[in-house]
Amino acid sequence: MKRVFAITILNNFVSGGLALTIPLLLLDRNVNLAEIGIVISILPLVFLVVRLLFSAFADKLGWASFFILLNWPGTLFSTAIYFFANSTYAFLLGKIVEGVKESSYWAVIRTTIFSLSPKQKAKEATKNHAFILLSNAFGGAVSGLGIAYMGFSHTLGIMIIASTIIGIPAAFLWHTEKRDSRPQDLSAIASLDPRGKGKTFWLVSLTLSLFSLAQYPLITLVLPVFMAQQLRYDYSLIGTVLMLYYLVSSFAAFSTLKMPLGVGRVATQCLIALFAAFLLANSSIYFLPLFLALALVHGLGIGLYEFMIAKAILNRLTVSVDIGLLMIPTRLAEFTSVLFAGFVAQSLGYAPIFAASGIFFTAFSMLSFYVIKKDVKGNLR
Secondary structure, eight states, X not given: OHHHHHHHHHHHHHHHXXXXXXXXXXXHTTOOHHHHHHHHHHHHHXXXXXXXXXXXXXXXXXXXXXXXXXXXXXXXXXXXXXXXOOSHHHHHHXXXXXXXXXXXXXXTHHHHHHHHOTTSHHHHHHHHXXXXXXXXXXXXXXXXXXXXXXXXXXXXXXXXXXXXXXXXHHHHHXXXXXXXXXXXXXXXXXXXXXXXXXXXXXXXXXXXXXXXXXXXXXXXXXXXXXHHHTSOOOHHHHHHHHHHHHHHHHHHHHHTTSXXXXXXXXXXXXXXXXXXXXXXXXXXXXHHHHHHHHHHHHHHHHHHHHHHHHHHTTTOSOHHHHHHHHTHHHHHHHHHHHXXXXXXXXXXXXXXXXXXXXXXXXXXXXXXXXXXXXXXXXXXX
């Protein structure tokens, strides 16, 4: 698992760095918020299509090759494109390639974890998600400080170096794959058939999308721009604040490994999310504690998120495909939410977006609690 976690840390260090760097770089080049939203929204749209295809072939061909043949070069190429980009179209191309590299990672990462740790699936996936948050934290911090003191080009250069290093743990992971349980009687394309998955499967799918609606547009677009335009934070402070967000979320995600799931926990995180989200737009000097309160509850949500996925794909052979199908509403939610978030913020301000985040997270928490506590016959335990 150490090699898996190493790939996770490097991949998401770059992802976290790019998530902060690209909207600020476009803003620095006087691209308006609506256009920035269009550029960023391309990634989840590419992710939706490419991940499903990758998932289908991963179940047939194996997951190890995806890290070294697709994720490693994809990460390197996408950062290189951003480094040389001199137009909005170039940034769109960068987001397409970045979508491919993210697809290659997410198409197989949980399959890898479930294969290497079959008795601790949900816990190891939650731990991996916590490492994602940690690496996003350091990626955002390095980007913010790098932009402030070295400029955008040097910061992207650091991301290129990190992208190159991914090849080392990816190469070592090549020979660790277990290949004995892969279905051989189903073609890759036929395995994408969504029929027969069951009501719980699609309820989990819908619930996961609510979590992305609560978090994705805020972190990838709205909050970096909000801090730059409304709060007048400099780049180093923006990077530091986002680092704190991910650190708090990661700590909360790790804590859920030993934290019992109960009505009290769910109710508390819902109340905190609603309180923080509705006050965030006009928070001024109280922005940081409210923002970190959201980070805390989002981290607590990670445990619910991963346990639901583990339950939905229990005893299935086409694990990569099933997880990819689970994520279809999530990818659509990310695409539409980022696409429209820029237009909403530009025309109505930030308050509606922040409030919607709290409402979506509350709905996610309540539904996920219901799904996790429900047995196979539909009765609550």
